[in-house]
Amino acid sequence: MEVQVQIKMNEKLFLRNPEETDLGRKIIQYGIQLIHEIGFELFNFKKLAERIGTTEAGVYRYFENKHRLLIFITAYYWSWLQYRVIFETNNIDSPEIKLKKVISLLAKTVEDDHKTLYVDESILHQIIIAESSKTYLTKNVNEDNKELFFKPYKDLCSVIANIISTYNSKYKYPRSLATTIIEMAQFQIFFMNNLPSLTDFSKTKSELNVVSFLEDLVFSAIRKK
């Protein structure tokens, strides 16, 4: 059985739906590739157009600017991750096992999910680590937030916070702990690979260490006292 997952994206993120046309899908596919290669600062629509074999104006027909494209890509990633979290924790009763699954999904490099056709999730994960906080660390957060651009991230946070509360309903900071897990999964991997002395994983450089650290952190915090 071949299943395809379609993620419904916020329509205000684009001018024309990139998932409906060939060029649109190329913009997503090669956009991810190019941002990964040269980083978001050096990335622009002219370079992307060259890579795809279209024109700059062609890309602008789909996205207002590169910042919107980055938000689109990260929103896609968080939606997809939430789907995986719900899928993988389905039918599991123990909130402990659920939380471990979540941490694992957050911190381990994913393999390309072939259920999604033109998105390579393993590269996407790398982009999320290095670029995703740039989506909201701007003077535009409030307006972008009003447009619900960060809803997928918030929804994922909610899902995780709910598992935390199921584990221990008395724990006072389920949401803040959820964002801590999400953000630290990314930051610890980034630090491990780029500024290793900021972590305790410089020897092995394995994501499994990040998983252990996060599990220890989370379960110490929410253990019933």
Add this chain to the structure above:
Amino acid sequence: MEVQVQIKMNEKLFLRNPEETDLGRKIIQYGIQLIHEIGFELFNFKKLAERIGTTEAGVYRYFENKHRLLIFITAYYWSWLQYRVIFETNNIDSPEIKLKKVISLLAKTVEDDHKTLYVDESILHQIIIAESSKTYLTKNVNEDNKELFFKPYKDLCSVIANIISTYNSKYKYPRSLATTIIEMAQFQIFFMNNLPSLTDFSKTKSELNVVSFLEDLVFSAIRKK
């Protein structure tokens, strides 16, 4: 008694030492102000020059580009914070009290330190929250790291990690926990003010909540079991 604190900065961060001249100090002072006002993305040397009453070329004599200026400013902040941490935890034996001091210093809005003449640390803290991760989330991390641009951050991390290890020498992740405290002090404040549903502090919006959250998180993690 009037004391002045001078922080020795990495010389590779600037072309001409901004702390030695009038114009240089203005670049720092008004640079901080302007980045705070319009955000790092919209900030540029032309606008800064206008604000100061000099020319664009004048600013470029001190800093290669705006990214270097941001690194300078954040390096300054972390150095100053490390100084405060060491000063405020001096003569305290209890690592527990030390850690609480650290968390408090990290998460509470500082008042302007008048020991530093032209730097307004209360504004600086706001910049750190919204802009500091942009210093290392680039394709240049490795080179910038080789130039020791992130040393002040790493040193602060070491100081905190040492306190953690003094509290519990068996705890396996002192450095990662230290970066978690530092980063989460910033992110939780940012989220609280801009994307409040990602935190548990949307009602009160007080930094004291962040302090409580971090204390709970840290001491749960390092408590001897």
Add this chain to the structure above:
DNA sequence: CTATGTAGGATAGTTCTACTATCATAATTA
């Protein structure tokens, strides 16, 4: 079979950003 709409290629142009270069001058220091 024609009219209409849509996707997208081709080209050009604008304003702003991120610099670099040169020259002149005032103040400082040797």
Add this chain to the structure above:
DNA sequence: TAATTATGATAGTAGAACTATCCTACATAG
């Protein structure tokens, strides 16, 4: 007094970040 340094004044360039216009191929609706 000469040399150095700081900085002001001015100009110029390459690239980024768009916007606009025109044209054509193709699908589809009537």
